[in-house]
Amino acid sequence: MSEIELSGLEKRYGDELAVEDVSVTIEDGELLCLLGPSGSGKSTTLRMIAGLTSPTDGEVHIGEDDVTDRPAYDRTTATVFQDWALFPHKTVLENVAFGLRMRSVSKDERQERAREMLDRVEMVDHADDDPTNLSGGQKQRVALARSLAVNPDVLLLDEPLSNLDKRLREDMQIELREIHEDLEKTFVHVTHDQDEAFTLADRIGIMADGELIQVGNPHEVYENPKNRFIEGFLGDTNFVAGEVARTTADSVVVETELGQDIVLPSDNGDALASGESVTVSLRPEVLSIGANADPVDSDRADAAVADGGPTNEIVGSVENVIYRGSTVRYSVAVDGSSVFVERTVADSGAFDAGDDIRIRWDGADVLAFRGDGTRVDL
CATH class of the missing domain: 3.40.50.300 (P-loop containing nucleotide triphosphate hydrolases)
Structure with missing residues (x-):
């Protein structure tokens, strides 16, 4: 033994x-x-x-x-x-x-x-x-x-x-x-x-x-x-600071520094209270990107949770494109803040610095943390 x-x-x-x-x-x-x-x-x-x-x-x-x-x-x-x-x-x-x-x-x-x-x-x-x-x-x-x-x-x-x-x-x-x-x-x-x-x-x-x-x-x-x-x-992520704007029966809406609310599905109504400070983690692998066509729907934050989680989206402008061999990292300016997204070279698309792009993710794929760093059980 x-x-x-x-x-x-x-x-x-x-x-x-x-x-x-x-x-x-x-x-x-x-x-x-x-x-x-x-x-x-x-x-x-x-x-x-x-x-x-x-x-x-x-x-x-x-x-x-x-x-x-x-x-x-x-x-x-x-x-x-x-x-x-x-x-x-x-x-x-x-x-x-x-x-x-x-x-x-x-x-x-x-x-x-x-x-x-x-x-x-x-x-x-x-x-x-x-x-x-x-x-x-x-x-x-x-x-x-x-x-x-x-x-x-x-x-x-x-x-x-x-x-x-x-x-x-x-x-x-x-x-x-x-x-x-x-x-x-x-x-x-x-x-x-x-x-x-x-x-x-x-x-x-x-x-x-x-x-x-x-x-x-x-x-x-x-x-x-x-x-x-x-x-x-463990790995890279985008930490986005915010404050709980409101809670519903099945979601938490966080007002963020990105100028856009983030909707998180929640089965725990007592997980967070309105006005509480939180940090949301957006890992690059859960973010999808595409060319921007229409403005972001400002009412999306009020949409009902469906199919495991609400779809969140933001629009930003590509600041830098960094090639890392098999992957490409895009640094995107969003309302005065910066978010990065990574893609394999084959799936990276044809975005250049200055392009406006749309970033989407499922609210069920992100994590939230309190001010003291502890994980929020949503």
Whole structure:
């Protein structure tokens, strides 16, 4: 069993609270990504699991064992670091076998195991090489093989791919995922890269300011974020400030800075009150665009909710067109504010700076947040 349970985990450095009350169960064989910006506490949390940092409060259990006060060498874990930490005076094979040597494994057995792990990461042909002559990607593979060689119950990865270029990083993400599926061990992977987390994770734990805010599978945390921070951190979105103009039996009408009301379907009549400040999130993937023909119907905000939600629309002028390879981003000026829309090149249409366009979306596809950042349950 390599289930990990963190209970009320806290770490202080003097008066600074680095990690606060982190509690989560990481299932046996699961790959959990701790995702968050720099300084969010994710690496400190990982180091407390590894035994490299002692918690100020709380407990760490691996399997049935309370390992809170055990040193790193007395835990069934191995850690892959961002800086690889290879020994320059040892060959690649000797680096991979080092952990087994510290465990008094016989020479023949540790070399066999080291070659097996190098073969797994496609580095066996470099067994006799000097690690200082390897590329960054090759060094990362050797560091991974070294950690796997000791056959840990739990593999901990502290931003191991952050020093690699984009293409190699994406290739290594796929390889890590395949290794995890093959070994069926528990992995905890720390990253600030949301694409990496979405590629790798069975579940994602999102951290900010030392707190674990939300844990869920990639689809869940993206589609149902707990608060505004998560909505803004995961992908791009347009946050539109507004105030509740009125509520009806099945909708909330928000007067916005776009000069046009936004209608949100609602089954919860008490969700928001008239006059309450809210922020609406318009993700680019829910917005459709087309050439402007007629003025926006100012009475549309009073239309009944139908087929899952009201249709909202605004008209604006294209300010900038940014080509991003496979996608095109349009920055659109709307009544003194700016909204961006993205399309694939094939579906982007033929809009240029200065064109007037109409933007439409279904009210059921957008989220609303209160002034304190909490999600509104509509």
